Amino acid sequence: MTALDLSSPVAVVGTGTMGQGIAQVALVAGHPVRLYDAAPGRARDAADAIGARLDRLVEKERLTAADRDAARARLKPAEALAELADCALVVEAVLERLDVKQELFRALEDVVGDDCLLATNTSSLSVTAIGGALRVPGRFVGLHFFNPAPLLPLVEVVSGFATDAAAATRAYETARAWGKTPVACADTPGFIVNRVARPFYAEAFAVYEDRGADPATIDAVLRESGGFRMGAFELTDLIGQDVNESVTHSVWEAFFQDVRFTPSLAQRRLVESGRLGRKSGQGWYDYRDGAERPEPHTAEPAEAPAYVVAVGDLGPAGELIAMIREAGIEVREEAEDHGTRLVLPGGGELVLADGQTTAEYQDVVSFDLALDYRRATRIALAASPDTAPRTLAEATGLFQALGKKVSVIGDVPGMIVARTVARIVDLAVEAVAKGVAGEEDVDTAMRLGVNYPLGPLEWSRRLGRRWAYSVLEDLHLRDPGGRYAPSLALHRHAHTSDQREGSTS
Numbered sequence: 308m309t310a311l312d313l314s315s316p317v318a319v320v321g322t323g324t325m326g327q328g329i330a331q332v333a334l335v336a337g338h339p340v341r342l343y344d345a346a347p348g349r350a351r352d353a354a355d356a357i358g359a360r361l362d363r364l365v366e367k368e369r370l371t372a373a374d375r376d377a378a379r380a381r382l383k384p385a386e387a388l389a390e391l392a393d394c395a396l397v398v399e400a401v402l403e404r405l406d407v408k409q410e411l412f413r414a415l416e417d418v419v420g421d422d423c424l425l426a427t428n429t430s431s432l433s434v435t436a437i438g439g440a441l442r443v444p445g446r447f448v449g450l451h452f453f454n455p456a457p458l459l460p461l462v463e464v465v466s467g468f469a470t471d472a473a474a475a476t477r478a479y480e481t482a483r484a485w486g487k488t489p490v491a492c493a494d495t496p497g498f499i500v501n502r503v504a505r506p507f508y509a510e511a512f513a514v515y516e517d518r519g520a521d522p523a524t525i526d527a528v529l530r531e532s533g534g535f536r537m538g539a540f541e542l543t544d545l546i547g548q549d550v551n552e553s554v555t556h557s558v559w560e561a562f563f564q565d566v567r568f569t570p571s572l573a574q575r576r577l578v579e580s581g582r583l584g585r586k587s588g589q590g591w592y593d594y595r596d597g598a599e600r601p602e603p604h605t606a607e608p609a610e611a612p613a614y615v616v617a618v619g620d621l622g623p624a625g626e627l628i629a630m631i632r633e634a635g636i637e638v639r640e641e642a643e644d645h646g647t648r649l650v651l652p653g654g655g656e657l658v659l660a661d662g663q664t665t666a667e668y669q670d671v672v673s674f675d676l677a678l679d680y681r682r683a684t685r686i687a688l689a690a691s692p693d694t695a696p697r698t699l700a701e702a703t704g705l706f707q708a709l710g711k712k713v714s715v716i717g718d719v720p721g722m723i724v725a726r727t728v729a730r731i732v733d734l735a736v737e738a739v740a741k742g743v744a745g746e747e748d749v750d751t752a753m754r755l756g757v758n759y760p761l762g763p764l765e766w767s768r769r770l771g772r773r774w775a776y777s778v779l780e781d782l783h784l785r786d787p788g789g790r791y792a793p794s795l796a797l798h799r800h801a802h803t804s805d806q807r808e809g810s811t812s
């Protein structure tokens with residue numbers, strides 16, 4: 308099954324933000340494109356707006372003037388649905404309401420041929436439910452583009468319960484021919500990206516609600532230690548708190564209120580107060596004229612310890628041992644007895660964040676997970692009220708000697724990056740196990756859809772297959788409401804080797 312022929316007309320119905328972007332993609336790829344919108348005049352305005360964007364591409368020398376002129380000649384606003392009769396593909400990008408979309412597709416079926424591929428760009432409704440009303444539901448797929456569609460490469464190609472494999476393949480190949488990176492996925496709440504990404508926001512909000520740290524510090528740790536492009540607070544301010552909350556809410560509802568997807572009360576209050584983010588001038592941060600951006604907590608300089616005792620290999624933080632030596636600090640190595648850790652000269656200990664609190668130990672400071680300890684520019688530390696001040700000072704001085712800024716946060720189990728990554732890995736592993744998508748597609752979707760520095764499955768391989776499970780197991784013991792309960796899939800993942808998981812015996 309191949310991509311649609313470039314001579315086949317493509318229609319885009321609903322010519323707002325997404326419709327215009329999708330139409331531009333199909334047009335530049337070479338198709339004749341029809342635009343239809345229920346609001347009078349809007350399709351024509353959209354054609355003008357797309358034309359203006361093509362002009363800018365010519366100015367930036369990304370499109371030749373001849374190609375622009377040819378594209379403009381292929382683009383036609385339609386006054387009525389009937390004008391879409393000869394289209395080979397219709398992509399719908401109208402209001403996010405099931406009844407509106409169902410009604411539209413029923414009307415479209417009366418107009419187009421039975422072999423016309425019908426696609427929805429819904430981000431949160433069930434593709435199966437939208438297609439359920441159709442006479443020929445097998446030709447109905449989800450084609451979930453990301454905003455801005457001309458720039459972002461990812462397209463989730465969603466197969467509903469009734470979607471024919473041939474229709475899904477044709478949609479997939481067509482998206483690829485349009486220069487996109489398609490991933491195939493089943494019709495489940497949030498598809499891949501909006502499902503697996505939920506903990507990125509939820510854990511940041513939870514740390515804030517538990518008074519673990521302020522938004523600026525959490526964002527800085529996610530960026531500078533976790534390697535995420537943006538922190539959860541600044542990102543949701545950009546997306547819009549109302550938009551982000553509504554996705555969370557719809558995924559939670561669609562999973563029959565699964566506690567793992569519970570929305571955040573702090574975010575609810577923000578939305579209720581009208582602080583929707585950049586678009587309203589205030590969100591987690593203040594964007595009004597003259598407002599100052601709060602600084603993340605950064606510890607004052609402290610003296611580096613003369614030596615550390617490394618007990619065991621530090622697991623995912625193993626690189627630190629070489630880095631400490633390179634910084635001129637002596638490392639005395641001892642075989643692991645009960646858990647890997649760094650013992651400081653004052654007798655206190657430094658441990659990699661797991662799902663426990665430091666208060667459960669004697670005189671311990673925990674440090675957060677980093678994507679790459681060499682590249683990280685900031686490390687979060689947590690201490691309990693019982694931790695000796697000297698231990699925290701030595702731990703701070705140690706990371707500062709490695710060139711890191713240090714943020715001291717509250718004693719929240721799993722700290723910031725560790726709990727976030729553990730939960731993302733869990734949802735990704737579970738999505739693969741439930742057949743939502745393959746490992747590679749899940750990783751691609753998270754890297755391209757939300758800019759994660761690593762796909763979650765790849766991240767899990769680097770951390771060790773048991774790592775996420777053991778963090779969540781500990782978190783679940785301390786917070787047994789179910790939010791951190793590791794999935795059965797993660798249990799299996801943790802207790803299977805890479806080789807065995809791939810085998811069928």
Ligand SMILES: NC(=O)c1ccc[n+]([C@@H]2O[C@H](COP(=O)([O-])OP(=O)(O)OC[C@H]3O[C@@H](n4cnc5c(N)ncnc54)[C@H](O)[C@@H]3O)[C@@H](O)[C@H]2O)c1
Nearest residue numbers: 321322323324325326344345346400401402403429430454
């Ligand atoms: N905005 C995003 O970031 C984004 C990303 C991915 C998917 N989506 C999905 O794309 C769809 C459109 O979102 P948007 O942000 O472009 O919305 P939008 O409000 O910018 O545009 C919607 C357009 O649809 C038109 N419309 C409404 N009902 C119609 C009907 N029955 N027939 C024809 N036209 C109709 C409206 O007049 C409007 O022009 C939604 O399903 C949304 O969930 C949005």
